[in-house]
Amino acid sequence: MGKKLETYNLYEKGIEDLIISADKVAHVQLNNPLEHAMLILIKSGYSSIPVLDSEFKLQGLISQPLILDSILGIERIEFEKLGQYVVKDVMNREIPFINENEGFFKALKLAIDNPFLCVVDDAHTFKGILTRRTLLKFVNRYLHETSKESVGPS
Template sequence: MISIPKDDFQQIFVKDLMISSEKVAHVQMGNGLEHALLVLVKSGYSAIPVLDSMYKLHGLISTAMILDGMLGLERIEFERLDEMKVEQVMKEDIPVLKLDDSFAKALEMTIDHPFICAVNEDGYFEGILTRRAILKLLNKKVRQHNR
């Protein structure tokens, strides 16, 4: 069993590990599904944050959500890409971390999600914390203690 002292993680917070909002692809409320699909494909992400014009976080949108929104009873209705907006298919009930949330909380949340959006105390989008960042830190700490 691997044992890492608890003290190694007590001073690590979400803000220390996250990717800042300036580097994260996103779409805004009111954007069409065609635009959202282009952003998703070009960025290579499977899901991206949905923000309002003030950069408050409202949810996530994914390629799968867009495709689901285009499905008709008998065919894929591509014309819906022009007609529908991101808020019609996005997921609003998403996990969110605050900037000062602990490493332990972040670790627990990333078990079920590849990334978690981080917001400030007013709900403004600040960035994302990825499972990759969590695993990199864990790997570093394990290697340090195995020396």
């Protein structure tokens, strides 16, 4: 049979092979100054990054718009506030995440409205991220493989 992909395999597919591991993901800690978070965001080029506590547990997400909103004054951007606030003061605590043992279709559904999902284990320890791009690349490859099989050998 070779490398045949069958339709039911997609329903049984887990996400473990699609996760970008935590050690490759830019992140900040709860008590980092906003200035540090802004530097990480700018240097990484990401729109938002995970916020972790000292035990590597996922706590939220921080983004440039959240940081900028926190330092906007009435008449000017108050850059001096970047050193006065820490990440936990302005981060978003309501974030999309998925357990590393969840299935592919749950991830796909959550990714519709989110560019990436944070992945955690049962103890809520941060394991990495799952990007919409990775999910779509997998679906694309899967569809191409199954369409080749339905046409048969050339």
